[in-house]
Amino acid sequence: MTKEEVMDELKSKRDESVYRRNERSGVGDKQFGVKLGEIRKTASKIKTDTALGKELWATGNLDAMLLASLIFDPKDLSLDDLERMLKDVPNMQLAEWFGPYVVKAHPEKDQRREKWMNSDHVMVARMGWSLTASRVAKNPEGLDLPGLLDRIESEMGDAPYDKAWTMNYTLAEIGINFPEHRDRAMTIGEKIGAFRDYPVSKGCTSPFAPIWITEMVKRQSK
Numbered sequence: 001m002t003k004e005e006v007m008d009e010l011k012s013k014r015d016e017s018v019y020r021r022n023e024r025s026g027v028g029d030k031q032f033g034v035k036l037g038e039i040r041k042t043a044s045k046i047k048t049d050t051a052l053g054k055e056l057w058a059t060g061n062l063d064a065m066l067l068a069s070l071i072f073d074p075k076d077l078s079l080d081d082l083e084r085m086l087k088d089v090p091n092m093q094l095a096e097w098f099g100p101y102v103v104k105a106h107p108e109k110d111q112r113r114e115k116w117m118n119s120d121h122v123m124v125a126r127m128g129w130s131l132t133a134s135r136v137a138k139n140p141e142g143l144d145l146p147g148l149l150d151r152i153e154s155e156m157g158d159a160p161y162d163k164a165w166t167m168n169y170t171l172a173e174i175g176i177n178f179p180e181h182r183d184r185a186m187t188i189g190e191k192i193g194a195f196r197d198y199p200v201s202k203g204c205t206s207p208f209a210p211i212w213i214t215e216m217v218k219r220q221s222k
Helices: 003-012 016-024 036-046 050-058 062-071 079-086 092-103 113-117 122-138 145-158 161-177 179-192 209-220
Strands: none
Touching: 003 036, 003 050, 003 062, 036 062, 050 062, 062 092, 079 092, 079 122, 092 122, 113 122, 122 145, 122 161, 145 161, 145 179, 161 179, 161 209, 179 209
């Protein structure tokens, strides 16, 4: 498919309720308002096409960028490409696709992790902390966990919401996976109070770090 064909197909799938929801997330009119399931259907027809993905991403249209996230081959993108694209991300929905499907699948992502953590751009910083949370959970060797807790304690309370979300994830992973740091992680969570009142559905675990840590440790002991 060409870029024009894809854009025409996405436009034909406009859904007014999706459009309005995206508007509220700050996207404005840079979208068609396509249901995520429909975007996935179009991606399944295209499969992998990084060149087309770059064209779609460059449109600045949310639906096209979401689709691009599904058809990129991460290995075909440079770290500079990823950093630039992170700065283009307009809302959490795209961040939650581009991060896991593209950035976290890139073989050299950890080379930029610390740089991104220190970025002044909220979506870049969010990604740096998200990568750090994954390292804490899966490959913590070489990480300065006390140093990370120091940063979280001093920075998370004033961090923008989207960055604070992945800093909080890092805090929880430290508390869950490292008993020697658990009490401090719990104390930091209580002190900052981030996501204490976050609404959760019945049966789901609160993202408030002390509750999250306690629940996950309980599950591990079963």
